[in-house]
Amino acid sequence: MKPIDLNHLFSPKAISFDPDEVFDVAVIGGGVVGTGIFREFALNGAKTLLIERGNDILEGASKGNSAILHTGFDAPPESLELACVKRGYEEYIQLKDELDLSFRNTSAVVVAWNEEQAEKLEAIQAKGFGNGVEELDLLDADQLHRREPNLSSEALGALLVHGESLIDPWRAPLAYLKQGIAAGGKTAMSHEVTGGHHTGEYWELETTRGMFRAKTVINAAGLYGDIVDKIKGSEDFKIIPRKGQFIIFDETAFDLVGTIILPVPTKITKGVVVTPTAFGNILVGPTAEDQESRTDSRTVEETLEDLKAKAYQIVPALREHRIVATFAGLRPASDEPQYRVMVNDAANWITVGGIRSTGLTSSLGLAKHIYELHDTHYTDTPPPPPKVTTPNISVFTPRDYEQEGYDRIVCHCEHVTDREIREALRGETGAGTWGGLKRRTRAGMGRCQGFNCAAAVAEIIEEEQGGDHV
């Protein structure tokens, strides 16, 4: 019987530009931060290159998060993080209409479960006001339970944070990438940067698949940020990966929770969130576990059991619903809590490191901030941002299975059609990994986890890759 290697169905993506070309800017890292910066520079007329070690974007820290767009109400006051979160939020709100990105403003409640926590709510509100977040209402237990009737009756009260929203955390960066490409940016996937030196004129960056040249390097390498940063000649920070484990409840539970349920944060952790997602299920997590490894995103049964128990405590009716998925993400935390943004004009090197849990929200704001810091103008008249489209896989607007003309539904749990899968596999920005395909379509991400569709999806991937990859 013919073998099929499910881990190597995809060929490494080829580059579509002259490798001798000297770029204005090379962005290292195709996460949510890197794609945002890539877009910003490309839209502003810079000849921009995105270099990514994976065969798709979002293969590192950006693949696993809680999919929430934050207001910044609890960000560190007067920090760069706060400024970028707030700016990123506003940019997203504007861009979501232009690029048709997924979005639902559900607001969040910071719930107090005991008197001690209840006493902290006013201080959290005051901090939020100080952060320039204006719509923050204190709710008593009655008001809270009227709003969220399935919340455990043990809840004493809450701070209602208007504006906290659900987004598709993978569609937005894909749109940033596509817009950057449409504006002339180039990409090099499956190219891991291994070293580099400055010739006096430009950087020569060595990668596992050839050398690239760029006048300025922007390091947005996430979990590898400190390693990449050594190329510039100094060691300024250390990445300490922080693992976050999550569990996902079936879409049957979606109606149980209408608002993002946040805990009162402690000094150590922001704590476990129970939230509906853009994909119509309920997410619970993350944990916060510092570790050495940059790749170990294994789940641990005991921890997942704890998360489950926590979820049942917060929303008891979740007991009646099934857990359909578990995963762990790694946040690129560093040896200091703040963002590590450093502009070294002499070295033509910009570091964007330590963007831990707020990167999804801050990405667009951070990109604007970096562009302004960089202070080089590539064109006086940037053309209007090109319009790009990305497929909708959120439950907020109609999905492909609600339209006619598909051939068959391949993934029954998530109702993913064959044409959605094929489309997601095509072109320069097509999926380059199985995970990338899941993030673009949700195929295999439902309750049966591939019982029905794994073999069919694998066959489509092979067909679209145009040959045997065995």
Place this chain on the structure above:
Amino acid sequence: MSEQPMTEHPITEIDVAIVGAGPSGLSAAIELSKLGQKNVVVFDREAEAGGVPRHCGHTGFGIAEFYRPMSGPDYAAKLVETARRHGVTLTPRSSLLKIKEEVLTFSTPEGLKHYRAQRTLLALGARETPRSSRLVSGIRSPDIITTGALQRFVYLHERAPFKKAVVIGSEAVSFSALMTCRHAGIEVAAMIEEAERIQMFKPLKNAAETLLKVPVHTGVEHIVIEGEGKNISGVTIRKNGTETFIECDGVIFSGAFTPEGSILQTDVPDFNLRNHSSNVTQNYQTTNPNIFVAGNALRGALTAFKCYFEGRDAARAIHASLQTSKPLRTVSIEADDAIAWHTPSLIDLDADHPRLTTLRFRRSTRGTLLTLLNGREVMRTRIDAVPFLNVTLPWFDQDVKEGDRVELVYQEE
């Protein structure tokens, strides 16, 4: 893709909608045809009718229904052919999205379609519980799959996804996974079971070990899937405090079947997937008297012939209910948590008494099962049960009235 044309299809009126063209759904359709019931439509989300047997390569199907042993695909083909011969209308590529006020909405390649059915039979089947729902530790990898996925790779696509597998579980389907691996040339490094004994007849352990050379580990307390990135290097198991590493490049989660589809939970009132109480009456009727459920959608997986006969019986009940419509008066049979599922779990007070209650225990166990009517013992049954065999209780032969409370309470020895 949102620019695709959107056709508004009108609601089609039908008498009976059967959702799921597996053994129970097709059997029900055949029976309704024999009973002269017109205007019956069978829907299936796949392009091909036949259900799960389509990718079960082993033999043993069809003995009770067609009087000869056949392979799963042959059995599925025979069912479909028989249904066609009886003039059954098959509507493939139709995915049920919701049921609201007797209107079923399907996603189809021609757009969303709506049917108002006087009676609906949900014969949605079952699927295995994947790794994630079991919260098992370790890496994520596309090489972690269920038996169902493996069988689709092997029997529908003729592909072997890995070279050396570990099979988690020791139910009937787990042994089927061993055979599928053997057929595909996949070595099986071990079979792993958390319970103290295999979840099948004991001699099968010996058969697996001696005939198939597959080591079988029972009483395993903890499993970790090891590897780097998405590549599996093996599985670490802990037993009596000792950890053992077993090398493999694929992991198969087998068994722990659970009803398919979320529609049972969201759109069928009172239907409970967790303890299976209040699900269906002896006539396969739910508390919404227009909705019936039969086959493996009622619990985990039983053999195809059991589903076939359930489908037939449900069809007879549906046919009868269309002749004389009456309000449904029921009493729920509440079961102990030791019981995985029991059918019927509702008593239709105006129908003949159920002859039997069929149930299964979650674990191997010995003890006494008490049937209580309003807290009073009406039957006492000795139990020596294994989780892979049905336990049947006779009817307790007492009149049950509206408002009564019937409970099954288990006392372990």
